[in-house]
Amino acid sequence: MEDLGHVDPAAIPILADELNLSKADVHGVVTFYHDFRQSAPGRTTVRICRAEACQSVGAAGLVEQAKNRLGVGLGETTPDGSVTLEQVFCLGNCAIGPSVQVGDRLYGRVGPQELDRLLEVTA
CATH class of the missing domain: 3.40.30.10 (Glutaredoxin)
Known part of the structure; x- marks a missing residue:
């Protein structure tokens, strides 16, 4: 996220696997907390x-x-x-x-x- 400014939805399964969590858990965190983004922010x-x-x-x-x-x-x-x-x-x-x-x-x-x-x- 630091490099791209967002968490690409395609990365959610990879993150879930690496963190030993379900895709639903990772998706829930990314969509609940406003500090996480699913698309790149403006400049x-x-x-x-x-x-x-x-x-x-x-x-x-x-x-x-x-x-x-x-x-x-x-x-x-x-x-x-x-x-x-x-x-x-x-x-x-x-x-x-x-x-x-x-x-x-x-x-x-x-x-x-x-x-x-x-x-x-x-x-």
Whole structure:
């Protein structure tokens, strides 16, 4: 996964055999945990926190804004492969929400204008 950025579904039987697990067990882990992917992510991943603290200060509006601006839904990648949009349920930045992570960088108190700026930089 580290080299490819995802777990290819064709690798699941191989992983199951190597780990002495059933294919269903491996598939369950890969599909349950959002840190595992079954397809390659975009060059940049934008994660918007949807936990209670961020929801209470406007995260839902940021999600809709990002979906409209990028033209993709949650869990999807833009057609040019530049951005993958995801929701997460806590970035550990609750005191200064709403929080958005772009790549490895975390931003707090993100409003509509700041989100537009962040999305423009990623495209």
